[in-house]
Amino acid sequence: MFKYANNKLRSEKIRITIPYTFMDKYAIMKFATLIFSLLILISCQSTPTQNQAQEKELPNIILLIGDDQGYPYFGFMGADYVQTPNMDQLASSGVLFTEGYVSDNHCRPSLQTLLTGMLPTDYHSKSEEIFQKSIAGQALSRDSLRQLRRAFDVKAMALPHFSLLPKLLAQQGYVSFQGGKWWEFSYQNGGFTHGMTKGFSDQDLQNTGWFLKHMGGEGMDLARVTNQPVYDFLAETTGQPFFLWYAPSLPHYPFDAPEGYYDLYRDADMSESAKQYYANCTWFDDAWGELVSHLKEKDLYDNTLIVYVNDNGWEQAPDQEFSDDPMRSHNGGDKGKSSIYDLSFRSPIIFAWANEIDKGVRSSSLIHSADIPATILDYAGIEIPDDFYGKSFREVIEDPHKKLRQNVYGNVISTRSKDPNNVMGDHVEGYWIRQGQWFLRWHLTYDELELFDLREDPMNNHDISEKQPKLVKDLHDILKAYKAEKGVDKRLEMYALFNEK
Numbered sequence: 449m450f451k452y453a454n455n456k457l458r459s460e461k462i463r464i465t466i467p468y469t470f471m472d473k474y475a476i477m478k479f480a481t482l483i484f485s486l487l488i489l490i491s492c493q494s495t496p497t498q499n500q501a502q503e504k505e506l507p508n509i510i511l512l513i514g515d516d517q518g519y520p521y522f523g524f525m526g527a528d529y530v531q532t533p534n535m536d537q538l539a540s541s542g543v544l545f546t547e548g549y550v551s552d553n554h555c556r557p558s559l560q561t562l563l564t565g566m567l568p569t570d571y572h573s574k575s576e577e578i579f580q581k582s583i584a585g586q587a588l589s590r591d592s593l594r595q596l597r598r599a600f601d602v603k604a605m606a607l608p609h610f611s612l613l614p615k616l617l618a619q620q621g622y623v624s625f626q627g628g629k630w631w632e633f634s635y636q637n638g639g640f641t642h643g644m645t646k647g648f649s650d651q652d653l654q655n656t657g658w659f660l661k662h663m664g665g666e667g668m669d670l671a672r673v674t675n676q677p678v679y680d681f682l683a684e685t686t687g688q689p690f691f692l693w694y695a696p697s698l699p700h701y702p703f704d705a706p707e708g709y710y711d712l713y714r715d716a717d718m719s720e721s722a723k724q725y726y727a728n729c730t731w732f733d734d735a736w737g738e739l740v741s742h743l744k745e746k747d748l749y750d751n752t753l754i755v756y757v758n759d760n761g762w763e764q765a766p767d768q769e770f771s772d773d774p775m776r777s778h779n780g781g782d783k784g785k786s787s788i789y790d791l792s793f794r795s796p797i798i799f800a801w802a803n804e805i806d807k808g809v810r811s812s813s814l815i816h817s818a819d820i821p822a823t824i825l826d827y828a829g830i831e832i833p834d835d836f837y838g839k840s841f842r843e844v845i846e847d848p849h850k851k852l853r854q855n856v857y858g859n860v861i862s863t864r865s866k867d868p869n870n871v872m873g874d875h876v877e878g879y880w881i882r883q884g885q886w887f888l889r890w891h892l893t894y895d896e897l898e899l900f901d902l903r904e905d906p907m908n909n910h911d912i913s914e915k916q917p918k919l920v921k922d923l924h925d926i927l928k929a930y931k932a933e934k935g936v937d938k939r940l941e942m943y944a945l946f947n948e949k
């Protein structure tokens with residue numbers, strides 16, 4: 449594990465970080481006070497023995513979520529030019545699904561899937577219904593409607609109406625903590641018992657920097673500044689099974705890793721943007737390694753189910769230089785984030801639990817990120833709600849030769865713009881599907897239908913649709929059926945309303 453507390457730090461934000469040594473002392477003091485309080489509490493109360501036995505059998509659960517981490521850029525995925533020792537350790541300590549896919553090409557909808565087990569299009573259909581009910585019978589001007597709809601979206605007012613992972617886990621006595629990126633207003637709004645993101649006022653939304661509040665506010669300090677709120681939560685809730693949503697905004701922009709991480713790449717034969725991006729990848733890895741050390745120190749590691757997934761893809765090969773490119777320095781290469789290519793959706797997915805799951809297993813089974821919350825509920829002994837799209841992969845984790853999905857597919861409502869100055873992208877209708885070695889992209893708005901052979905062409909550089917008309921038709925038919933079933937994604941109507949005038 450790397451330690452850079454004494455190095456000269458590169459980012460302004462990090463310069464105000466409390467050194468780890470002080471943090472540790474502070475944590476020990478708080479922990480000692482807490483233990484003392486608990487001892488007093490235990491002497492006054494007795495917990496039913498049955499509850500204690502039941503709680504002991506439940507695993508703690510950590511959902512470890514990367515932000516803009518391209519699937520190739522890990523040591524365990526074969527990238528010897530990126531240093532990710534702690535993630536390599538995690539991948540080898542459980543079952544690694546190398547062919548995992550997330551539900552969208554950018555963060556918010558992809559994270560909503562992890563929270564609700566639903567596809568983004570279904571999530572937004574239900575959200576729209578809830579909004580319509582909330583305004584039923586009111587005569588609203590178009591302007592008032594737009595303002596109400598925007599507030600409803602930004603404050604994630606539909607969310608409490610869904611079957612949320614932390615709330616479901618609470619049925620079995622789990623306490624839960626939200627840390628990191630969080631677009632859903634506050635941790636309480638997502639059903640967590642504890643968390644970092646506190647929400648915001650209407651006034652905050654008028655101020656400069658409101659977008660940072662919208663992205664997660666206080667939560668954005670996780671890993672980039674400190675893991676301490678997580679350690680405080682674990683100390684406060686000792687003895688109860690916990691669910692931890694650990695979603696640092698890393699390796700996401702800004703590429704401002706402390707100098708020690710950048711030094712690992714300084715003399716490497718690679719572009720400047722690659723050095724900066726990989727330094728952020730190592731920063732994520734190191735924060736995770738520090739949390740693992742803490743769990744081991746507190747004897748919590750062996751009974752913790754750890755699940756890793758990233759939110760959306762990213763393209764940054766060692767020789768690609770994006771430093772002076774306004775679009776790609778914020779979004780990476782064209783095949784990654786906010787695109788409709790394999791790299792935009794693919795993520796390694798890892799399940800590790802020292803007490804229960806076999807080590808060193810690699811599976812090429814297709815798995816969807818919506819399967820993660822379903823699998824977590826299965827391990828926690830909780831029934832999977834009917835509105836979940838995801839399925840439990842527990843049987844595949846126990847027997848990795850099994851296959852539960854023949855294909856994975858989905859739709860997106862935004863992609864990169866053809867206008868190089870429009871870094872926010874265009875609202876579009878787009879679909880994608882992975883089956884076997886094939887990836888088909890259907891950008892309906894731009895009238896593009898392309899097929900790629902991932903075995904020959906993992907970066908999707910050579911469209912072979914003309915050579916495989918039957919396969920293209922079959923895959924296209926699956927997507928047409930999906931489109932017919934789902935109808936127009938409600939997000940397109942919502943953004944059309946926002947953009948009126």
Ligand SMILES: [Ca+2]
Nearest residue numbers: 515516555759
């Ligand atoms: Ca992201």
